[in-house]
Amino acid sequence: MNDKEIVLVGTAHVSRNSAELVKRIVEQEQPDSVCIELDEQRYKSIKDKDKWRNTDIVQIIKEKKAGFMLTNIILSNYQRKIAEQFDIQAGQEMIQGIQSAEELQANIVMADRKIQTTFTRLWRKVSLWGKIKLISSIMYSLIDDEEITEEDLERMKTEDMLSSALTELSKSFPTLKTYLVDERDQYLAAKIKEAPGKKVVAILGAAHVPGVQEELFKEQDLEELDSIPEKTLASKIGGWILPGLILVMIGLTFTVDTSMAWSQVLRFILWVGSLAALGTFLAGGHVLSAVASFVMAPLSAIHPLLATGWFAGLMEAHIRKPKVEDFERLSKDLYTLKGFWKNKVTRILLVVAFSNIGCTIGIWISGLNIVTSFFDLFF
Numbered sequence: 001m002n003d004k005e006i007v008l009v010g011t012a013h014v015s016r017n018s019a020e021l022v023k024r025i026v027e028q029e030q031p032d033s034v035c036i037e038l039d040e041q042r043y044k045s046i047k048d049k050d051k052w053r054n055t056d057i058v059q060i061i062k063e064k065k066a067g068f069m070l071t072n073i074i075l076s077n078y079q080r081k082i083a084e085q086f087d088i089q090a091g092q093e094m095i096q097g098i099q100s101a102e103e104l105q106a107n108i109v110m111a112d113r114k115i116q117t118t119f120t121r122l123w124r125k126v127s128l129w130g131k132i133k134l135i136s137s138i139m140y141s142l143i144d145d146e147e148i149t150e151e152d153l154e155r156m157k158t159e160d161m162l163s164s165a166l167t168e169l170s171k172s173f174p175t176l177k178t179y180l181v182d183e184r185d186q187y188l189a190a191k192i193k194e195a196p197g198k199k200v201v202a203i204l205g206a207a208h209v210p211g212v213q214e215e216l217f218k219e220q221d222l223e224e225l226d227s228i229p230e231k232t233l234a235s236k237i238g239g240w241i242l243p244g245l246i247l248v249m250i251g252l253t254f255t256v257d258t259s260m261a262w263s264q265v266l267r268f269i270l271w272v273g274s275l276a277a278l279g280t281f282l283a284g285g286h287v288l289s290a291v292a293s294f295v296m297a298p299l300s301a302i303h304p305l306l307a308t309g310w311f312a313g314l315m316e317a318h319i320r321k322p323k324v325e326d327f328e329r330l331s332k333d334l335y336t337l338k339g340f341w342k343n344k345v346t347r348i349l350l351v352v353a354f355s356n357i358g359c360t361i362g363i364w365i366s367g368l369n370i371v372t373s374f375f376d377l378f379f
Contacts, residue, residue, distance in 0.1 A: 005199045006192060007031070008213060010206035011093040018093035022203055026100035032197020034101035035111040036094050037188065037204045043098070043110050057322055057348055061313045068116055070349040073330070097203040111191035111202065113184055117226060122179040124229045183225055185211030190220040239304030246367050247302060249374040256377060264370050271369070272297045272362035276308045279358025280316075283350035284341050289316040293355040301363045308359040309352035316351045320344050 009025050011018035026034060036043070060069055101108045189212045192202045204212060246268065253261040276297035277290040285293075292315040293308050300306040322344040330346070333339030340346050 003198065004193070006216065007199070007201045008209050009201060009203045010209040011203060019096040022093045022096045023100050026097065026104065026106075026201055029199060029201050030104065031106055031199045031201040033107040033109050033195035033200045034097055034104075035109040035188075035192050035195055035200060035202040036097050036101075037112045037202075037208065038094055038110050039112045039114045040110050041114060041116075042112075043108075057345060058314060058317050061310055061317065061348075061352060064307075064310075065116070066309065066313060066349050066352040068119060070346070070353060071119065073346060073349070094203060097201075107196050109191060109195045109200075111188050111195075113187045113226060117228065118179055118184065120228050121183070122176060124231065125179070126176070181207065182211065184208065186215050186218075186220045187222065187225045188212050189215035189218070190222045190225070192216065242363060242367055243302040243304065246363075246370055249370055253374060253377060260373065260377065264373060267369055268301075268366040269298045271366035272301045272359055275358035275362035275365070276312070276355045277358070279354035279356070280312050280351050282358075283354040284347045285312060285316050285351040285355070286319045288319055289313075289351055289355075293358070297355070297359045297362065300359055307352075307356055309354075309356035312355040313348050313352035316348045320347070322348070 007025065007029055009022060011022060060066055098108060185208055188202070188204065188208060192200060192212070193216065195202075202212070250261055250264050250268075253264060273294035276293040280290040280293045289312045293312040296306070296311040297308045300308040300311075326344045330343055333343040333346070341350070
């Protein structure tokens with residue numbers, strides 16, 4: 001291919017033999033470049049043994065990445081269950097690929113797309129019902145203690161860990177496969193073709209090999225694959241519709257019955273604030289974090305660009321700031337649901353998520369109540 005020899009190595013992310021296979025092939029082929037199915041962020045996590053020490057949970061909340069981090073942690077817990085049950089280390093073949101390339105002084109190419117880009121593109125394209133099922137599936141993996149069978153393990157050997165964690169959901173929503181597998185096949189192929197040198201060894205999960213092999217003979221638009229789709233007009237204005245209707249109906253009610261209008265305002269504040277605070281408590285949040293939820297939820301409810309979880313999470317992080325040992329203990333705490341709730345890192349992320357969920361439920365309940373009162377009054 002354009003005077004470049006490309007060797008695709010299909011590996012099993014949960015197989016002990018894969019690391020040995022990678023080591024043998026790299027030594028045998030002596031490539032100029034070794035492409036790894038990792039992105040720069042995951043690569044740095046492997047290289048930086050003190051990565052948790054450098055984690056700024058406050059910055060993560062401010063950058064609106066709390067949900068992404070929580071999802072990553074839960075999916076990591078899924079991988080941990082597999083590793084624990086079968087006494088294996090997931091992703092060891094990728095680490096071996098990096099080590100072998102370093103020993104050979106070959107170029108190391110991080111060929112995979114950022115997970116955050118993959119999930120953001122997926123999130124923008126999936127329907128509301130799809131989002132609900134996606135979140136439910138991820139949360140269920142946290143509490144599911146069912147043992148993984150040998151049959152499940154064999155299936156995982158032909159999938160990458162990101163895809164295998166969501167396989168069942170992918171059957172119901174083919175769109176997931178488009179972003180989790182198909183687009184990444186295109187991205188991987190493009191990066192492999194761009195790798196410097198005459199000979200390239202690419203270490204991939206076995207599930208990606210057929211797709212990448214096919215894509216190597218096609219043209220890809222890396223810029224498009226790496227872009228974040230613009231929100232649709234419907235999604236941009238959708239968050240403003242219900243708050244707007246609530247404010248209009250309360251405003252019109254003031255023109256007819258001031259007492260009823262103030263009653264609606266009070267019920268709105270109580271429903272939204274109380275359920276946001278309840279969500280904070282369910283996540284194990286501090287009393288002051290719950291107070292922050294209660295106070296900020298009504299404002300967030302009528303201003304969709306604000307999120308109750310930001311304020312609750314920042315308060316929780318300020319009061320119960322995670323220490324280095326909380327990050328270091330994270331993998332161990334994930335062994336139990338209690339540990340997941342007790343660890344200060346995951347607790348902050350849960351406070352962000354649960355207070356937002358509580359606020360959303362409160363908006364719909366209070367909104368329905370206001371609509372009912374409005375129609376009773378005017379019709």
